[in-house]
Amino acid sequence: xxxxxxxxxxxxxxxxxxxxxxxxxxxxxxxxxxxxxxxxxxxxxxxxxxxxxxxxxxxxxxxxxxxxxxxxxxxxxxxxxxxxxxxxxxxxxxxxxxxxxxxxxxxxxxxxxxxxxxxxxxxxxxxxxxxxxxxxxxxxxxxxxxxxxxxxxxxxxxxxxxxxxxxxxxxxxxxxxxxxxxxxxxxxxxxxxxxxxxxxxxxxxxxxxxxxxxxxxxxxxxxxxxxxxxxxxxxxxxxxxxxxxxxxxxxxxxxxxxxxxxxxxxxxxxxxxxxxxxxxxxxxxxxxxxxxxxxxxxxxxxxxxxxxxxxxxxxxxxxxxxxxxxxxxxxxxxxxxxxxxxxxxxxxxxxxxxxxxxxxxxxxxxxxxxxxxxxxxxxxxxxxxxxxxxxxxxxxxxxxxxxxxxxxxxxxxxxxxxxxxxxxxxxxxxxxxxxxxxxxxxxxxxxxxxxxxxxxxxxxxxxxxxxx
Ligand code: FAD
Numbered sequence: 001x002x003x004x005x006x007x008x009x010x011x012x013x014x015x016x017x018x019x020x021x022x023x024x025x026x027x028x029x030x031x032x033x034x035x036x037x038x039x040x041x042x043x044x045x046x047x048x049x050x051x052x053x054x055x056x057x058x059x060x061x062x063x064x065x066x067x068x069x070x071x072x073x074x075x076x077x078x079x080x081x082x083x084x085x086x087x088x089x090x091x092x093x094x095x096x097x098x099x100x101x102x103x104x105x106x107x108x109x110x111x112x113x114x115x116x117x118x119x120x121x122x123x124x125x126x127x128x129x130x131x132x133x134x135x136x137x138x139x140x141x142x143x144x145x146x147x148x149x150x151x152x153x154x155x156x157x158x159x160x161x162x163x164x165x166x167x168x169x170x171x172x173x174x175x176x177x178x179x180x181x182x183x184x185x186x187x188x189x190x191x192x193x194x195x196x197x198x199x200x201x202x203x204x205x206x207x208x209x210x211x212x213x214x215x216x217x218x219x220x221x222x223x224x225x226x227x228x229x230x231x232x233x234x235x236x237x238x239x240x241x242x243x244x245x246x247x248x249x250x251x252x253x254x255x256x257x258x259x260x261x262x263x264x265x266x267x268x269x270x271x272x273x274x275x276x277x278x279x280x281x282x283x284x285x286x287x288x289x290x291x292x293x294x295x296x297x298x299x300x301x302x303x304x305x306x307x308x309x310x311x312x313x314x315x316x317x318x319x320x321x322x323x324x325x326x327x328x329x330x331x332x333x334x335x336x337x338x339x340x341x342x343x344x345x346x347x348x349x350x351x352x353x354x355x356x357x358x359x360x361x362x363x364x365x366x367x368x369x370x371x372x373x374x375x376x377x378x379x380x381x382x383x384x385x386x387x388x389x390x391x392x393x394x395x396x397x398x399x400x401x402x403x404x405x406x407x408x409x410x411x412x413x414x415x416x417x418x419x420x421x422x423x424x425x426x427x428x429x430x431x432x433x434x435x436x437x438x439x440x441x442x443x444x445x446x447x448x449x450x451x452x453x454x455x456x457x458x459x460x461x462x463x464x465x466x467x468x
Contacts, residue, residue: 005113007033009336010125010138012117012281015043017313017325018144019101024333025142026108033136034110035117035127041101042094043146044314045322048166051097053189055090056169057353060196064355072392081197087171119286122306140308140336143288143296144329145277147314151270152181155242161249162242162268165190175199175266177231179251181239183210185352187271188222191230192354201230202263204253208236213350214358215365218413221395222356242268276315300342302332310336324348347411349427351420356396359423362411362430363401375401375410378436378460380452382416387447393417398452400426400439402460407435409457418449425453436460 115129183205313325396416
């Protein structure tokens with residue numbers, strides 16, 4: 001009928017998974033339609049995730065670095081913050097990237113259909129957009145519907161003093177006191193931004209450490225630094241109640257011993273995780289199974305139980321990271337185009353872009369101990385790195401884990417400035433099956449933080465000579 005469309009490959013959702021899949025399928029000769037409910041492409045990552053948060057974290061880093069220059073004899077006056085301009089900077093970064101995606105779609109003849117998509121059958125999606133309803137039929141489909149923040153039922157939902165990461169990135173104001181509920185990556189990144197802007201931060205976390213995915217010793221330098229800057233970090237503590245009052249949000253805490261305490265905050269940032277959007281697309285009408293949490297199970301080729309329907313990104317499971325979504329998007333698109341591709345990556349690196357950064361790839365020590373994986377380690381403290389000392393940031397640490405049988409690297413964890421960039425070498429080394437000698441004999445430029453990877457391998461081998 002009128003407004004009805006057909007494509008060989010339809011991609012539902014235009015986040016990093018979806019646009020990557022759409023572009024790859026188009027490059028491989030497929031006629032592709034990309035469905036997105038928002039007018040702007042790029043999903044969570046570009047619009048309200050990775051990119052805007054990193055633009056603000058960069059600014060936060062400049063502010064805190066300038067503050068700390070006082071210790072080296074250079075003093076700046078207190079920064080004047082123009083929130084409208086800062087928001088403008090962040091929005092312009094996002095706009096350049098999402099605008100770029102529009103151009104790239106056009107260049108590849110990927111047709112973008114704006115609107116909310118729901119399956120109406122195994123080969124049909126109904127899209128409800130600003131300009132009416134369209135039926136989009138397909139030969140193959142890639143579901144890339146992503147995820148959204150989890151909210152807690154006992155917290156007021158319609159109070160604008162309760163925000164999630166999207167609300168935090170809107171930068172409406174700079175609250176005086178903010179509670180960050182959840183000491184994971186997203187919560188701590190936002191804490192880092194608002195701390196630099198002048199907010200007094202309290203972090204509350206249920207587990208016995210912040211960033212529960214990483215080893216305790218690796219998280220320690222971050223914990224120590226933010227403990228000195230923030231009002232409070234509460235571990236093994238849960239929030240049992242949040243009450244809206246005139247003078248703020250009254251939050252009740254309960255610690256591991258069952259003891260209660262309370263505090264009043266101007267804002268509460270809820271960062272307790274994200275839930276997949278699998279339940280919101282009528283997947284059952286296409287015969288695609290969605291579990292009770294909203295995840296869609298896939299095989300090693302990203303195929304759902306329905307052979308011509310694939311799923312990728314946050315909607316298929318943890319870790320919910322953009323680079324995982326991108327990788328899966330390529331696999332799905334190539335399988336759609338008839339290639340024999342599998343998801344066979346050995347690892348997916350994780351990075352907290354806090355200050356200092358925390359990054360890890362492959363097996364962590366905690367995981368090795370839990371699973372009985374044999375390992376030996378090489379640890380290099382940054383207090384012995386000439387570059388880290390020159391930066392005035394020697395609190396970092398580089399830890400590499402090796403298989404004692406053949407000395408091959410199986411994991412690495414880094415805490416320190418730029419750890420996120422440094423972990424890429426560790427990821428490559430693991431993928432390539434490098435051993436400690438490979439890492440130790442590779443000449444690294446001096447003085448750089450990358451030397452700490454080289455030194456950690458030498459520490460393991462016992463061949464390290466002079467440290468600086
Ligand atoms: P998403 O990016 O969630 O995109 C899904 C898209 O599908 C959305 O645009 C949505 O509107 C659309 N959609 C969903 N359902 C429908 C429907 N029925 N019809 C039409 N459209 C639909 N990851 C990193 O790797 N590095 C980081 O630094 C990082 N920082 C982050 C910071 C924050 C604050 C947050 C919230 C997340 C961050 N992430 C980061 C996670 C990252 O954003 C996600 O892992 C990534 O966006 C997942 O990509 P995706 O393609 O699966 O889905």
